Amino acid sequence: MEINGVMNYDHTAIGDHIVDFFSSLFSTSSHTNTDITAVEAVIEEMVENRYNNLLIRLPDEEEISAVVFQMEPNSSPGPDGFSVLVASSPEMARQFLKVHDAAFASRPAFAAYRHISFDYSDVSFAPYGHYWRVARKIVVTKVLCARKIDSFEHTRVEERRRLLSRLRSLSGKPVELREHLSHFTLSIICKMLFKDESIVDMDEVGVMVREWFLLNGAFNIGDWIPWLDSLDLQGYVKKMKALRKKMDTFCDYVIDDHLEKRAAAGENDAAEKDFVDVLLQLAEDEDEVEFTRDCAKALIMVIISHQFLLQSTRKIPPN
Template sequence: MEISWLLLPLVYIIAALALISKIIPKQNLNPKLPPGPKPWPLIGNFNLIGSIPHQSLHFLSQKYGGIMLLKFGKFPVVVASSPEIAKQFLKIHDTVFASRPALAAGKYLSYNYSDMSFAPYGPYWRQTRKIFLSEVFNARKLESFEHVRMEEMHNFLSHLCSLSGKRVVLRDHLMRFTLSSISRIVLGYKYFSESEHEKSIIKLDELIGLLDEWFFLTGVFNIGDWIPWLNFLDLQGYVKKMKDLRKKLDRFLNHVIDDHLDRRNEEKGLNSKDVVDKLLQLAEDPNLEVKLTRDCVKALVQNLLLGGIDTSATTVEWTIHEILRHPCVLQRAKEELDRVIGRNRWVEENDFSQLPYIDAIIMESIRLHPLATLLAPHYSVEDCKVAGYDISKGTMVLINTWSIGRDPTSWDKPEEFLPERFLSKEIDMLGSNFALLPFGSGRRRCPGYNLGLNVVRTTLANLLHGFELKLVEGMNSEDICVKEEYGLTTHPKEPLEIILEPTLSFDLY
């Protein structure tokens, strides 16, 4: 009996330990990790990332495979370079990887992660996505702004006609057009001046320069994000540039919001006329799950401006580069436009069901030159097993769409520009086909894809329909540069100069 009393505390201790072992998850002491290069002390694998990161990662993936583990400093980074692995992260385990890492770009350039691109997955992000889908990008809203898009399109084409015979850097005019269109839709007005005689808070060229810098800085690999004890040194100078850019953009956005508030005070009972009005209205709604502060409104307005301007212009720019490199493609596109549209009108948004070759050209351009060569990074909120490998909580995931678009198991002759590949089969661009991900997939898919596609389709089709595009004297198709300048969106390194000659009746311009 005495012995049993002595053993009783030991029994309690053993039972308690057994219970604790069940409650506390066991740490995997021998995780199965994806293959990848051996990291260096302190810097990890930063030494392997060149000035064009998606290409560096592509060449590494050819050695290590479609799923690859790197270290940026001490932090794990997994790279998906095949459609099958992208599907694992964006669909099968979407909830685990729907968040974003807390990078300097999101802190300084998106109002402390307050926009929809950089916000972590949670109540605020879900609320902003719901607002965008219901108040900005629903079919009724898009249709209500069609007249704005068509007015700006006509202004764009008329301006190009006035430059007939002159050397034109097409990117400059594409940016001007998309900025004008999106500004009228989102802001209600153009808050920039296009000539010295106009008065405004900012000049057109200055605003475009700020937007270009935003896309560059949000795409950089900032060493301080990955080696925190070096953060205060700002070795690359990126954080200083981010802070300077934030001040300039903040001045512009404050002016826009103050102007809208003044007009609302002057016009009592004013209904929301544009997206800024609607966001300010929602900011006063006490029933919102997460309150929209002034900084939240500025972050979302900035999101909409940036998302609609650079991506559309860049897609058309890359497509024109490729079309001029392939004269047979240009000829076939013009034949389709003449047959379907005729010579007496411009292409409209509802014409595209009858223009399969124009759509095929756009899809092939997006495959070879994706809008975002690396999708905005995903971030694991818990441990997960992906394709048989252990991915730990806190891992950043990069989806290399540049690699996926060149995947030889998905694409025949992947390095060649062959629009015809899209004519023989239905290929979805909206996230269900993981071999083509221009807008991402899953919860983080871009909500503005419909607006973007409308702008790209009509812009490209009308350029081809209304103008003869010629290379400048002394240049031929082999001279067109398709080297890349990296950023959150990747541009052609050398903007193309061309000459445009109107081909329709002058009363159409």
């Protein structure tokens, strides 16, 4: 292959050149002026131009209509390697949602769920089964139950007063509410989770939460075209692995800090317990399923993200 005007016979160099080409092709940067002659030169021409023009032209409305009406009533075309079923009648919907609901309850095994949910350990992305049911019971009925959340009302009131006080001190000056509201939300979350927000870096938590939401919603082409997964053309998997390392470090610090304080206080400690204390205690007492450290980390990140959404949508009542 000719690379940058020089004929190259090294397989590794040729492979790197092709990977770089497709990486830039699928990236968000502009590639309208990309020179693809080097790639075209090594691809053997198998189709005549007149047939190629027929293959690449856009289909007209009649052709699309013909294909759609030739399909079975309960199916539709899907991406490579995936079949898609469409519930096009009440009876088919009942089969999906009631008769065979357990078979369709799990989410697809996307890269984001593998890397940033600690190998499918959180309740949002864990496959449906015994572990998911036990983890959901712990999070919903024990940790994030209404009684537990209401017990931190004084924390929300205190942080609300601090927010209004900060905004009042900036009266007459330009104010970017987004930063203040983000700090307000994270302060509440950290106090509910850790009691003492000083043990964590608020900016670091904010960055992690935003990256968590961003990468969970990112369209990773490798999830839909499996043979492209190892190439990581968009760079999303690399970012997911980097976020996983940051979350590992953060959660390890939080868990170790809580375990040390619990050991020092003893079993008769009557102090108010935060969400992490409750989670760790329930994980120790749970005999139905084995809770690893990664399971605890995944549930901590789920609680942070859930509370971030909850506090972000909660209206601030007037004092």
